Amino acid sequence: MQELIKRAKELLADGTVVRVLGWKAGDLAFNPEPAYFETPESLEDFVYDGFCGANLSKYMIEASKLEGKTMVCLKPCDTYSFNQLLKEHRVDREKAYIVGVGCKGKLDIEKIRKMGIKVIKSIAGNFRSRDYRRCRDIDCGYCLRRKNLCIQRCHAGTLPCM
Numbered sequence: 001m002q003e004l005i006k007r008a009k010e011l012l013a014d015g016t017v018v019r020v021l022g023w024k025a026g027d028l029a030f031n032p033e034p035a036y037f038e039t040p041e042s043l044e045d046f047v048y049d050g051f052c053g054a055n056l057s058k059y060m061i062e063a064s065k066l067e068g069k070t071m072v073c074l075k076p077c078d079t080y081s082f083n084q085l086l087k088e089h090r091v092d093r094e095k096a097y098i099v100g101v102g103c104k105g106k107l108d109i110e111k112i113r114k115m116g117i118k119v120i121k122s123i124a125g126n127f128r129s130r131d132y133r134r135c136r137d138i139d140c141g142y143c144l145r146r147k148n149l150c151i152q153r154c155h156a157g158t159l160p161c162m
Contacts, residue, residue, distance in 0.1 A: 001048045004073070004101065009040040011071055017097050018068030021059055023052045030109045034059055036070075048073065050107035057082040057091075064092040072096055075103040 011017045024035035024045040034054045037043050055078045063070040074082055079100070085091040 001046075004048065004099065005043050005046055007099065008037070008043055008046070008071055011097065012038075012040050012043075016069065017071040019063070019066070019070050020046070021056050021063060021070050021072040022046050023048060023054065023073075030107070030112075036063075048101060050105075051109070053106040055081055057085055060091045060096055061085065064090075064095045066095075069095050069097050071099055073099050073101045075101055077103070 008017075008020045008022070012020065018038065020037040020043065022035060022037065023032040024037075025047050026033045030051045032047050032049070032052050032054075034056055035045070037046060056072050056074060057078050058081070060070065060072055060082065063072070072082075082091065082096075082098070086093055
C-alpha cells in the first residue's frame, strides 16, 4: 500500500492528476468508504485492505464531469464495470488515470463474527508470503485463513495483493 500512496503523491505533486479516488477508513475497521484525496497530505487517510470492496468505477461517472484527471484505484473485478461505463459513454477515459490494485477476495465481516470475533481494531497481513489476515480482537489475536473469510460472490483467483 505504501507504494500506491507514494505513486499517488507523485502524481498529485507533478500535476498529472488533480485528485485520487480510493478508500479512507470508515467508522469501523471493517467499513472503509470511497473518498477523493486532493492533496498529498490528505493521502495519510488512504487505506487499502481486505474490506475495501466498494467498486470505484461508478464514482468515476461524477469524477469525469470535474476538471482535470482523476487517479482511480481499480481491483480486477472493477475493471469490467469501468469498461462497460466507457462503452456507454458515461465515463471520459481521458480524465481517468487508472491504477490496478491486487485483490485476493474481499473479507466478509459476518463470517468473521461467526468465528467468535466481536471487535476488530485493525487487520494486517502479507499476501505475498501468507494466506491469512491477522484480526486483532480486544483481548487476543486470531490467525484466520483468508479462504474461510471471503465473500461468496468473490472469485479473485491468485492475483497478488498490494
